[in-house]
Amino acid sequence: MNDRYGNDVLSGDWRSSGRLARPTSRPIEARHGTVVEDVETGWVGAVVGVEKAGGVHVVHLEDRRGKVRAFPLGAGFLQDGTPVALTAPKGAQRAALAKAEEAASRTASGSVAVRDARARVARGSRIFVEGRHDAELVEKVWGHDLRIEGVVVEMLDGVDDLAAVIRDFSPGRGRRMGVLVDHLVPGTKESRIVEKANRVAPEHVLVVGHPYVDVWQSVRPQRLGMQTWPQIPRSMEWKRGICAHLGWPHDSQADIARAWKQILGTVRSYADLEPSLLGRVEELIDFVTAEG
Incomplete structure (x- = not known):
């Protein structure tokens, strides 16, 4: 007579039975631009910096929206679905990361950013x-x-x-x-x-x-996919003419405002x-x- 329930389910190594062995993390250098995912939070970002804070090495990851978060350096990341452990960069990679961090410390105007500084009291000028x-x-x-x-x-x-x-x-x-x-x-x-x-x-x-x-x-017109800004006839209001050339709505002042926001965003x-x-x-x- 067949035992449809099989053997005793509590026999043998029941703690690991039916479970896959946890894969080990492959160590990789935290090179600038390396994209990884933090396992705990699901945060996906590119490496933009590595530093020592409070006695712990942390890696800074920048997501596609430009937001940056810090995570402890080491295991706990995925790269293309595979577990990886981020290690501090060495040699040329450390120099490349430092150079990238320096570039990131520049303001939009190209000047050196002053971190954690309060705005100065307004001048009379x-x-x-x-x-x-x-x-x-x-x-x-x-x-x-x-x-x-x-x-x-x-x-x-x-x-x-x-x-x-x-x-x-x-x-x-x-x-x-x-x-x-x-x-x-x-x-x-x-x-x-x-x-x-x-x-x-x-x-x-x-x-x-x-x-x-x-x-x-x-x-620069290239930011809008043009080689040069078009010539608008004097008979047409200039901003509306630009919007018409770009194929954007231009009937109302709200249309012009939205057009400027789109240009400024580039x-x-x-x-x-x-x-x-x-x-x-x-x-x-x-x-x-x-x-x-």
Whole structure:
């Protein structure tokens, strides 16, 4: 007679019966860019740094959204589904990681980032730009630098009466005024406005400009999949013409706002902007932060 229940289920090594042996972790160096998954949290990221904190070596993993988390160096990771143990990099790999960490310590403007520093109390000096889009672009690329220096950026909402704005600001010693003007090229309305404004307080005011119709054009067109910015007929409002060229909605002001957010989102650092804007903004920052 057959025993359909088989042998005694409690006989033999019942603790390991039916279970696969746990695989051992393969050691790999925590090289910059190595992508792994933390087993406990499911966090997937690329190695961007290794350091010793509180007597423990930790590895910093950056996910696809740019967020970084630290984990203890060692076992507890997966690479392509296989268990791995991260080890500290050696020799050339350590140097490569240090170089990558140094590059990551740069701000969007290319300057050295000041870690864990509080924003400086605002100076009396200011930088003025024409509108919201100008201000948002300056903030994205130079925001860290400006907070460290204590420089506030204000919006003018146009420069038609720039001389009056300068008089209202009352520039003087310790209260410098830098102004960034759109489409500042010879023979334009803007050039005549700036010529008049420069007579108000030349020692304490610096007015510079870029040649673009709008600050949108200061973003390298390649970031939007174009070789050059298109020529828009004078009969069409410039920003709407750009949106139409790109195939984006452009009927309402909300459409234009969304278009700018999309353009601004392509800017990662100063390298995505034209030199004609970069030089002018750096010039203004130097001017308003100069001592005396």
